[in-house]
Amino acid sequence: MPKITYIENNGINHTVDVANGLSVMEGAVQNDIPGIDADCGGSMACATCHVYVKDEWFNKIPIKEDGEEDMLDMAYEPNKLSRLSCQVIVSDDLDGLVVTIPERQA
């Protein structure tokens, strides 16, 4: 199973197994990793599952589809490495992915 590492804003690391086909958001919620709220449950309607993807991974994950960039406008302190974790689907290619959780989601 691919391993995904979530780094909290305070530096605490969580490396967990996330099954293929789940989103990076679901991986966090199911493993009780704090800081990813996912208020809308993954329908790309709230921007509270915002993460920063580690630099070297950003171009390796599938690119944003329509609407994600619009939602990111509403995220807390978005930057060029920002993604909505509900839109990043885990696969073997993402084994070792590292994302950082922002200080807040709103």
Added chain:
Amino acid sequence: MIKTDALIIGAGPTGLFCVHQLGIIGLKCEVVDNLDKAGGQCIELYPDKPIYDIPALPECTGEELTDNLIEQIKPFKSNFHLNERVEEIKKDKKKWVVSTNKGTKFETPNIVIAGGVGSFEPRKFSIKEAKKFEDNQILYSVKNKNIFKDKIISIFGGGDSALDWAIELSNTSKVILVHRRDDFRGAQASIDKIYQLKKEKKIEVYTKYQISSVKGNDRVESINIKHDDGSEKEIKTDYVLGFFGLIMQLGPIAEWGLNLDKKTIPVNTENFETNKEGIFAIGDICSYPGKLKLILSGFHEGALAARGCFKYARPDEKLRFEFTTTSKAAQERLGVKK
């Protein structure tokens, strides 16, 4: 003081259908919602997005679903208290006394929380100094546009609210529009208008910039904005408007002594009552083993919670299970009795 059998907090699909389920068993209810219209997330977040998993409706939009639910509960003539947020609850013998931020008071044996993930509030600037000027020179909605006349207004955001206000206020004020990227997500006609106004030097547009600091003592005097490349720019401004959409906050409900699990309220699955007698939670806000955050689950939860309300609203009566196809009483309540 408004006396009612049940108070529903939240006018999303779950709350609306609960009105129906209360009505069909002869209970009256009132509905409070912080938004200016019924529909909850369906209307606020995805009015045009199709939904495919409402039983017997192969496809419908959030707006259609809301319209149909409102139509379905018309016979029960429930009052809606929109633009109001429930603030405080107090137990008075067997009743709850509930007050809103507008001072409305309800006396009811039952409260049904159908609050989704909380009430919608504007998203705010992330910088700490913004708080100091909030509601004065830093605003997240426009209540009186006359205060902006002949002033310098910095508007942040890339959606329709930001663009519409930039266009509107450019008639009477100096407008500076700031957005975090080059693309705007508002209507194309508004985007075209913005660029035309920019060409005519009627507004200034800064893209790939975000706010980095606010300066001023009693009033905002200037702000700094920071480009993606790290460079900063100081802008003199009288007012700052931020349009970053809405966020859901649990708000005062968190202070009511209910058990909370993350942002949800644990309930029993027999009647969706919480740890407090006469307070029920249904829809996305409730949690129990196996909970699915689906609209259809909210309908089921509302049906059972309505029955749960009956015993507190009519303690001396016994509720008999009936079908709408055959129950004369239910048909009378629906106004369809032949």
